[in-house]
Amino acid sequence: MPDQTIISHRTLPLGEARVGFRGRIVALDMHSADGAGLPGPELERRLIELGFVEGATVELLHQGLFGGDPIAVRVAGTTIALRRREAMAVSVAPMKTPS
């Protein structure tokens, strides 16, 4: 497990979240996305370019038929489709209040 100090025990990788999950991005951690198709630094840059930065709200809207993959995630007002293995790099904390 990466850097336990900044991640509360309630966080989970976005790649393991279910449809309907709502939360906030706590950290981007490339070590959790070993299966990703890109080297860590490049994956991190692409995730940020698509709006995955710490503090942004996320909601998992849809998932594919086979293995629940890929997923469609609402990131602070933009909908992004990605595979779960890359979403593993996004560490999220659930939010209680669905507004």
Added chain:
Amino acid sequence: MNGDISVAPLPRAEQAPESTAAAAIVALVGNPNCGKTALFNALTGSRQKVANYPGVTVEKKTGQFTTPAGRAIKVVDLPGTYSLRARSPDEEITRDAVLGRLATEAVPDLIVCVADASNLRLALRLVLELKHVGRPLLLSLNMMDIARKRGIEIDIDRLSAALGIPVVSSVAVRRGGTDGLLAELDRALDRRLQAGVSDWHAPNASELRSGQREADRLLRLAVRSEGRLDPGTAKADALLLHPVAGLVILLAILFVMFQAVFAWARPLMDAISDGFTWFGALVGEAPLPEILRSFLKDGVIAGVGSVIVFLPQITILFFFILLLEDLGYMARAAFLMDKIMGGAGLHGRAFIPLLSSFACAIPGIMATRVIDDRRDRLTTILVAPLMTCSARIPVYTLIISAFIPDRQVWGVVGLQGLVMFGLYAVGIVGALVVSFIAKRLFWRTNAGEPFMLELPDYKIPQLKSLLLGVWARALAFLKRAGTTILSMMILIWVLASFPQPPDGATGPAINYSLAAMIGNAIAPLTHPLGFNWQINVALVPGMAAREVAVGALGTIYSIDGGESAADKIGQVLSGQWSLATALAFLAWYIFAPQCASTLAVIRRETGSWKWMAVTFFYMLALAYAAAFAVFQVASALGAG
């Protein structure tokens, strides 16, 4: 992120004379789906030109227009991007054009960043990055109508002050929707801003992160937004992205598309075909020397006619593809298909190039540029020609209507349409299998490029820009019919007419021609496929373009004594070919590398003869194997 560089109003009096005559150059930059194409169309109307950047195959769209103040402007539409940090050839062009690094292109006088006002977050980060380039910069908040309807309030003055650049709103799809932008263009160019110093470098993760933070701050400052998902999009996606229903609907859409291509085009095709027959007959009566009359009637008119007759089908197909794209459905289709494609070693994004390949492999192969990873891209290029392109439709249509009875199965579905669907399906399955094998054979790897894609809100497509797009494609097809295809038809006519039969010859004249000699020469090779020499002859010019084979068969058989319109060719064929031969011919056409232009594009896109050769030979082998299997099995079942 401080940077008033771009507005520093440095007068440029000394350099002014050259810029009064030459048009000012304006570059459009923006995220994908921001409405950049629509805006470009609104600004330039039909005064636009599509070409390629020298040395690369990235599409270069330029256009001209005059501002209300009478200033001539040359506008360049650059490929959509989230960052100047280029990850694909397309994005490299955007980066280099913005930075003024393209040797052949003039440096833009003004950069217009186009943003979707209803989805500003990522665009604002791009604006902040663009500011580092130091060129005069203007932000156009496009799709303002949608933003308003969704209750998103943007304080434009505040945003402009905070960014330190002019900001305007625009509605690309409404008359007068670009007035504000046009006025601001004049104002910005009047100021004769000079480019400041560029301190842009490819941002690293922490720079990107702080850029997005700053963008988020600006968003809070200037935008009051409900921040909600577009209700229409949410409702539609609940169904269209549903794991099961979504896939079923996608398949249904594809099926309807092909039924439409087959059925709707019929009346128009009949009219075109009748027209050419009538015209040919007219020329046939003309007081001309026999050989010239035959050349015009059987070579030129019949040849071109039997290709142009397929224009309605090609138009309908492109209409569907462009419609799905403008609706915002294409990205959804990629989402739904990603896992299936991924299982075959393809990237979800390959779905769009492959779907375009249904119209023509050439734009499809060129569209693979959206795939960043080289291996994923090569795999997609390799299999793109297996998608049933529109040039195969003439061949399929001809054979199907000649050999497959026109009746209904299960009460509702036409048998002919079903066979057509089957041919498409075999092409798709073939492509999946080939890419699966290629992935393991060539790359020996599983991990590919990540699938990351924005799913834009659904939009109501604009009929005008849809028709503009269809028109451009139809023109391209006609141009092909008018040049490559016409010259091939004439070549065929020559091959089929010379040498002329000796005096006192008894058989049809073509039996003595060069065409017959070629056909007979390769007969031993194609005999196991059930091909006769007429087919062999038609295959050779079919290399220029698949649909030429139809006209070629017409020429060969009409000189043989028949008529030339597609229907008549069909009648002749059904009398002369066995069902097994016809089916083998269809199987051949699913796989055969019968298109020189596709091969040329592969060579250009991959930059290597190797990949062109690989494509050619694997397709040839597949085609031979498929035709062989089909003919032998069908013959054994009694269809020989």
